[in-house]
Amino acid sequence: MELKTSVSLAGVELKNPVMVASGTFGSGAEYSEFVDLNQLGAVVTKGVANVPWPGNPTPRIAETHGGMLNAIGLQNPGIDVFVERDIPFLQKYDTKVIVNVCGKTTEDYLEVVERLADEPVDMLEINISCPNVKEGGIAFGQDPKAVEAITKAVKAKAKQPVIMKLSPNVTDITVMAKAAEAGGADVLSLINTLTGMKIDINRQCFAIANKTGGMSGPAVKPIALRMVYQVANAVSVPIIGMGGISNAEDAMEFILAGATAVSIGTANFYNPYATVETVKGIEEYMRKHNCSDINELIGIVK
């Protein structure tokens, strides 16, 4: 049986629905020692700002049951180095390039978006949901008016389709999703990490220096899946689902719930082959269920 695994996000054709979650994969160089990046639907880069960001003090991570907390703090080299080094690296591969953009002010975001206008980048993902940076990111992501405003501002300057990455740390994520859609978002991605905490009872201190961190990994999957389902039924733009996806079975849950594409995040840390294994596993699932086109499975569980 001929399998059609390609999916379309705002006119960008991905060879398969498997991509990586921003911040778990760098710009792909480190993982290219383990997986063939040509086999991925897209590589989503770690967040890049207008200038280099040093990130948070260490320890930046802690293990939790079935997951982890991180508060890296968006350490990144800034757009200049990124354009010079990371984009040419990704250009060597036959995969779509999605650049995650972070900022502290609207101007910061726009500066990066404008710098990328003429670069060989397929899509932009706007991070308005990092829970670990006080000034930026999340400040935009928890207020529907701010979500709509930043989306509009980015859309006015962006030359590529815009993905807005939503925070789960809100009362009703569909309100934020609708606000992003109203602002002109082409695609939504969700979820970013859930704010959490761990205390070291022997040292009687916080396990990570930032006190709180973003929780990710298999333990958050049911919450992420529920939110993807809710958002898929609230908006008409396509959704990239993520949150604890480790394998093809997890990925299929998100696709059946309404995600057009899926991202592997924390799983990369404990299985560097997770992305390509998921690609293969989705094909096996399609054969087993006698499905020739992955698009026929998106959102069919109502």
Place this chain on the structure above:
Amino acid sequence: MAKIKLTGKVLKQDMLMDGIYSMWIQAEEIASQSVPGQFISVYTRDGGKLLPRPISLCEIDKEAGALRIVYRVAGEGTKEFSSYQSGDPIEIMGPLGNGFPLKEKKAFLIGGGIGIPPMLELAKQLNCEKQMVLGYRDQLFLNEDFEKYGNVYVATEDGSSGTRGNVLDAIRENHLDAEIIYACGPTPMLRALKAYAAENGIECYISLEEKMACGIGACLACVCKSKDVDAHSHVHNKRICKDGPVFAAEEVEL
């Protein structure tokens, strides 16, 4: 050849002392590429504990395709490893990190506590006059393994063996000197050695540790403060898993 994650086989496991274990692992593809000072990520079988435990290589046997790790049971993950028997499978990734530079200069190999194991393979491979200075709280482990490679000087906090005090006390008490220091151990020890090396104009390499997630330089969890701008992010954060774990002492702030 490149880094690889594979299922190795436990060849032998021994308890060296209460809470300190020695494990030989069959893993040809990793052993064939490994150098002293590198480490492996070891994964538990417990689905609730996802992140690997970074553990330094104590010995590398390229002929047998085997690696030795000597580790301390620090929590549930390492407790699980300590229960493994000969023949059991073990998930590992490696070789990770940069390793020690091998220079032909009169050397101190200094290990403190669970920082002692990586100095053993270094002692085997260094071709120079070697003085091993090993710091313990009280009970000794691995010290006899070092004896065939040079003079071994021991310091214990309680004075039960060797010099009472720390590794620098042992160096002073024995009137030792060297042109280069290789060291791994707790941060206060490394900080003191960095200062000692600077005062005496001695070249000094130290191996650092930090909580890690990916182990390969992608997640930016395990950074340390560096004097110069780092190559990855152009800030002052070197990645211990990728740019290290071995750094020239003057390169990092402790």
